[in-house]
Amino acid sequence: MATVFAIETSCDETAAAIVKNRQVCSNVVASQIKIHAQYGGVVPEVASRSHLEMLNQVVDRCLVESNLTWSEIDGIAATCAPGLVGALLVGLTAAKSLAIVRQKPFLGVHHLEGHIYASYLSEPDLQPPFLCLLVSGGHTSLIHVKDCGVYETVGQTRDDAAGEAFDKVARLLQLGYPGGPVVDKLAAVGNPQAFALPEGRISLPEGGYHPYDSSFSGLKTAVLQLVQKLKKEHGNSEGDSSLPDAVINDLAASFQETVAKSLTKRAIACAVNLGLQTIAVGGGVAANSGLRQHLQAAAAKHDLRVLFPPLKYCTDNAAMIGCAAAEHLERGHISPLTLGANSRMSLSDVMELYDV
Numbered sequence: 001m002a003t004v005f006a007i008e009t010s011c012d013e014t015a016a017a018i019v020k021n022r023q024v025c026s027n028v029v030a031s032q033i034k035i036h037a038q039y040g041g042v043v044p045e046v047a048s049r050s051h052l053e054m055l056n057q058v059v060d061r062c063l064v065e066s067n068l069t070w071s072e073i074d075g076i077a078a079t080c081a082p083g084l085v086g087a088l089l090v091g092l093t094a095a096k097s098l099a100i101v102r103q104k105p106f107l108g109v110h111h112l113e114g115h116i117y118a119s120y121l122s123e124p125d126l127q128p129p130f131l132c133l134l135v136s137g138g139h140t141s142l143i144h145v146k147d148c149g150v151y152e153t154v155g156q157t158r159d160d161a162a163g164e165a166f167d168k169v170a171r172l173l174q175l176g177y178p179g180g181p182v183v184d185k186l187a188a189v190g191n192p193q194a195f196a197l198p199e200g201r202i203s204l205p206e207g208g209y210h211p212y213d214s215s216f217s218g219l220k221t222a223v224l225q226l227v228q229k230l231k232k233e234h235g236n237s238e239g240d241s242s243l244p245d246a247v248i249n250d251l252a253a254s255f256q257e258t259v260a261k262s263l264t265k266r267a268i269a270c271a272v273n274l275g276l277q278t279i280a281v282g283g284g285v286a287a288n289s290g291l292r293q294h295l296q297a298a299a300a301k302h303d304l305r306v307l308f309p310p311l312k313y314c315t316d317n318a319a320m321i322g323c324a325a326a327e328h329l330e331r332g333h334i335s336p337l338t339l340g341a342n343s344r345m346s347l348s349d350v351m352e353l354y355d356v
């Protein structure tokens, strides 16, 4: 059983964790959400600086909370791709330095492989093959998980990620950042059938539509046009064009319903066609109550198992990175200390990170 100290700084969470195989010994996350909220989204330069300020204390706290000593750690890991390069470099450099000083093997981890491994933390008996529906602020993918390091991305968004769509719609409704949680809350009291919104579909050259790929930018534009029309209708003589709360709730509910149905339809079709029995959901949008309801109901109809890990493992964290690294380390996969940070990297190239 490998015990790994892992660091994650790919976006706006400064995180460290110690994981013994699939068991979490400690998990510390310092979120930057409040810092970025004032700008309405993540500012890369601010994220890097904040990682630098927070990382030492996060690393120290992680070791203390685990009740372990460095001598009990078998390897040091960090997310190296994809993500904001300046942010990635902070965690990557710290992990390499720790590996040199403590004389441990070093492992770079692909962030999306980490999201896949989040499902193992709450379901340690889970075994590939299974389908991972990864829905976050940066990604919307359907991944066929075949083995450790062997992934096939069978579906993805062609434009905005699902979480990004929630954030953009929340911004145009002036609901603040991040948008997903507040849209979810308002949707609970709105009517999902109030407005008919278009589900983004990807046409195929030979006719018909791509069964697994999605698109959310058209939906966002449709909400924008609908909001402009509704504002005109509700505008009064003093020039106030703000929308009544009930209309905003209905907009949130209709938008959420469209996204949840679109993701559910693709995930179920994909699992059924590939003959996979389990769908493991990950990423911040896994918290969405509309998605949970639709996916669970559809999966039950098709006799499929759906796993929603606890939210602390769905949103960015280092425990999922440590879990992936522990399995690679057990298989003898180690990264060279010359490994760099990479803002874009395909999940199918994961094994390029290791000397095997």
Ligand code: KG4
Pocket (backbone or CB within 6 Å): 011, 135, 136, 137, 138, 139, 162, 163, 164, 166, 167, 178, 179, 180, 181, 184, 283, 284, 285, 286, 287, 288, 289, 314, 315, 316
């Ligand atoms: O996985 P995550 O923490 O960070 C990324 O790697 O992107 O996901 C953050 C995203 C944000 O876009 C946020 O609006 C969305 O997840 N999110 C939600 C909910 N909670 C967070 N979206 C819909 N419903 C929610 N309840």
Ligand code: ZN
Pocket (backbone or CB within 6 Å): 111, 115, 136, 315, 316
């Ligand atoms: Zn992520």
